[in-house]
Amino acid sequence: MTDPAALSAVRFRGVSRHFGATRAVDGVDLDIAPGAFFAMLGPSGSGKTTCLRLIAGFEQPDAGSIEIFGAPMTGVPPYRRSVNTVFQDYALFPHMTVGANVAYGPMVRGVPRAEREARARELLALVALSGFEDRRPAQLSGGQRQRVALARALINEPKVLLLDEPLGALDLKLREQMQVELKSLQRRLGITFVFVTHDQSEALSMADRIAVFNEGRIVQVGAPDEVYERPQTRFVADFVGGSNVVEPDAAERLGLPRGLYSLRPEKIRLGEIGFAGTVETTLYQGAQRRVVVAVGSDRLAVVAPAERGPLPVGSAVRLFVPPGAAHRMEG
Amino acid sequence: MAALPIDGRDGALRRLSDRLVARPRLLVALFLAPPLLWLGVVYLGSLVALLAQSFFSIDEFSGLIVREWTLKTYGELFRPANLDIIGRTVTMAALVTLVGAVIAFPIAYYAARYARGRTKALFYLAVMLPLWSSYLVRVYAWKLILAREGILAWATERTGTTPLLDAWLALPVVGGPSLSISYTGTFLVFLYLWLPFMILPIQAALERVPGSLLEASADLGARPGQTLRKVILPLALPGVVAGSIFTFALTLGDYITPQIVGSSTLYIGQAVYTLQGTAGNIPLAAAFSVVPIAIMVGYLAVAKRMGAFDAL
Numbered sequence: 001m002t003d004p005a006a007l008s009a010v011r012f013r014g015v016s017r018h019f020g021a022t023r024a025v026d027g028v029d030l031d032i033a034p035g036a037f038f039a040m041l042g043p044s045g046s047g048k049t050t051c052l053r054l055i056a057g058f059e060q061p062d063a064g065s066i067e068i069f070g071a072p073m074t075g076v077p078p079y080r081r082s083v084n085t086v087f088q089d090y091a092l093f094p095h096m097t098v099g100a101n102v103a104y105g106p107m108v109r110g111v112p113r114a115e116r117e118a119r120a121r122e123l124l125a126l127v128a129l130s131g132f133e134d135r136r137p138a139q140l141s142g143g144q145r146q147r148v149a150l151a152r153a154l155i156n157e158p159k160v161l162l163l164d165e166p167l168g169a170l171d172l173k174l175r176e177q178m179q180v181e182l183k184s185l186q187r188r189l190g191i192t193f194v195f196v197t198h199d200q201s202e203a204l205s206m207a208d209r210i211a212v213f214n215e216g217r218i219v220q221v222g223a224p225d226e227v228y229e230r231p232q233t234r235f236v237a238d239f240v241g242g243s244n245v246v247e248p249d250a251a252e253r254l255g256l257p258r259g260l261y262s263l264r265p266e267k268i269r270l271g272e273i274g275f276a277g278t279v280e281t282t283l284y285q286g287a288q289r290r291v292v293v294a295v296g297s298d299r300l301a302v303v304a305p306a307e308r309g310p311l312p313v314g315s316a317v318r319l320f321v322p323p324g325a326a327h328r329m330e331g
Numbered sequence: 332m333a334a335l336p337i338d339g340r341d342g343a344l345r346r347l348s349d350r351l352v353a354r355p356r357l358l359v360a361l362f363l364a365p366p367l368l369w370l371g372v373v374y375l376g377s378l379v380a381l382l383a384q385s386f387f388s389i390d391e392f393s394g395l396i397v398r399e400w401t402l403k404t405y406g407e408l409f410r411p412a413n414l415d416i417i418g419r420t421v422t423m424a425a426l427v428t429l430v431g432a433v434i435a436f437p438i439a440y441y442a443a444r445y446a447r448g449r450t451k452a453l454f455y456l457a458v459m460l461p462l463w464s465s466y467l468v469r470v471y472a473w474k475l476i477l478a479r480e481g482i483l484a485w486a487t488e489r490t491g492t493t494p495l496l497d498a499w500l501a502l503p504v505v506g507g508p509s510l511s512i513s514y515t516g517t518f519l520v521f522l523y524l525w526l527p528f529m530i531l532p533i534q535a536a537l538e539r540v541p542g543s544l545l546e547a548s549a550d551l552g553a554r555p556g557q558t559l560r561k562v563i564l565p566l567a568l569p570g571v572v573a574g575s576i577f578t579f580a581l582t583l584g585d586y587i588t589p590q591i592v593g594s595s596t597l598y599i600g601q602a603v604y605t606l607q608g609t610a611g612n613i614p615l616a617a618a619f620s621v622v623p624i625a626i627m628v629g630y631l632a633v634a635k636r637m638g639a640f641d642a643l
């Protein structure tokens with residue numbers, strides 16, 4: 001457990017932000033530890049961006065309070081918060097060169113030209129874009145723009161860096177590369193990163209803590225393995241990695257005590273023993289096959305290694321649920 | 332019923348559209364030909380004819396046009412009386428443009444950033460509505476507003492600010508017997524007439540600035556004034572330049588407003604009008620009309636040098 005006296009990088013207490021009838025953020029309590037790589041994970045429209053904007057100061061809460069490193073943020077405008085943002089659309093200034101974009105923060109703070117230009121060169125080197133100072137944002141690829149946005153947000157040495165789906169617009173290969181780079185950058189700089197994503201695998205692989213959002217509320221906070229292995233609610237089980245949600249009746253049929261369970265597809269074994277079922281659908285995913293098996297009136301998703309061979313629709317299989325594979329949930 | 336691989340309908344129109352779809356360049360050429368012909372032949376042609384006229388001169392005794400190439404007519408532009416006209420017109424156009432931009436910017440900014448739905452519709456209505464009524468009606472309306480017995484004088488009387496108005500009218504250049512017979516009056520009417528042409532391009536330019544750029548600026552530590560100077564103004568500049576081209580050129584070319592409201596001094600437009608009409612001095616009229624063109628070309632060159640079009 002976190003020590004309640006320890007200073008949080010970001011602390012929300014009962015924070016709400018409503019737009020008319022839309023409860024974008026609804027009574028959120030949140031503690032982000034200094035130096036954490038914190039992911040906000042949730043489906044589109046669940047209030048992640050609004051939370052980030054509340055931290056940055058672009059939105060003011062309708063209720064509740066926000067503290068950044070202990071300082072109350074009520075009425076503090078964005079330009080007086082030691083927080084910087086990497087925007088979803090990068091928001092690079094089109095009329096400035098890459099160098100001027102990165103040097104913008106020091107420039108508006110009155111840092112002399114030579115000093116801020118040297119600093120901008122350092123930051124561009126940090127994101128492996130040395131020599132790009134004189135280009136225009138329009139002349140860069142998506143991945144390069146993303147790095148410029150990162151360098152620009154880091155130049156003020158913020159205490160908290162906010163990233164709103166920063167990898168969303170990149171193709172898969174580049175995205176995976178940037179995931180690794182962001183993670184190592186965060187380790188080197190030791191800055192608190194708050195990272196918004198709707199991609200559960202991205203959150204699981206990058207973050208050291210994840211808050212799962214649904215309809216403006218945080219439904220579970222925990223380490224990635226905690227959220228993945230021990231979801232507390234039906235929503236988390238389904239959203240974080242498509243787990244089987246086993247209803248109380250079905251649980252009894254599977255020989256479990258009556259209750260709601262999450263059962264990860266990869267924990268179920270296809271073999272010679274166990275419940276008899278028939279293959280309903282099969283989805284080839286390269287290294288593995290995701291198969292939906294009908295057991296009586298129940299449906300269970302199962303992951304089978306690809307080398308097990310094809311599993312034609314309608315073929316008879318047996319499912320074995322190892323003891324302890326199912327995780328009991330609250331509701 | 333057998334499904335045909337190709338839609339079986341046929342006809343001349345259909346064959347034509349098939350051909351056009353296969354040749355997009357032909358289609359574009361067909362669309363552009365009429366306007367290009369109009370622009371090229373009728374508009375540019377008459378412009379060239381006009382320019383050619385300005386290199387002729389007029390015989391002072393017979394009043395006939397001498398069709399020989401000469402720069403003599405342009406030399407006449409530099410006579411003090413003519414320089415006066417040019418200077419007055421350019422100063423007026425510059426002031427109208429400058430003040431117009433200053434007034435238009437906040438209005439355009441509000442419309443682009445804050446107005447939504449009904450307020451936006453109201454904004455467009457308010458800006459465009461004056462353009463639906465006759466230009467002459469509006470200018471005469473202003474003459475009545477600014478006249479000595481007009482509503483403005485009445486309002487100053489009621490608010491006890493008549494001394495202020497009188498003090499202004501007593502000023503050397505901008506004053507006069509009444510606002511409707513002064514440079515101030517001409518200026519106010521021009522400002523009113525051309526303001527929509529300044530507001531709309533600025534608003535369009537601001538509309539294209541994503542809100543995230545302003546947030547990024549604030550996020551990086553810029554106070555609102557800094558964001559205005561470093562991000563908003565540079566990105567709105569193409570709109571300001573477009574608007575100022577309108578207001579500048581419209582003021583340079585107008586010959587009616589200063590006749591109705593003003594101190595009965597000549598502007599370029601009036602000079603052209605009288606020279607080609609009653610005076611019959613087509614070459615000098617042509618030379619005069621080259622002045623606004625030259626000024627606009629120079630203005631655009633300077634604007635481009637200053638980077639006004641970099642964000643396009």
Ligand SMILES: Nc1ncnc2c1ncn2[C@@H]1O[C@H](COP(=O)(O)OP(=O)(O)O)[C@@H](O)[C@H]1O
Pocket residue numbers: 019022023024042043044045046047048049050051
């Ligand atoms: N400025 C706004 N005006 C009205 N509704 C908004 C505004 N910003 C967000 N919302 C609404 O709040 C909800 C949460 O939005 P958001 O925080 O962007 O979600 P996410 O980032 O998780 O996709 C959505 O229903 C969205 O439509």
Ligand SMILES: [Mg+2]
Pocket residue numbers: 045048049
């Ligand atoms: Mg979002």
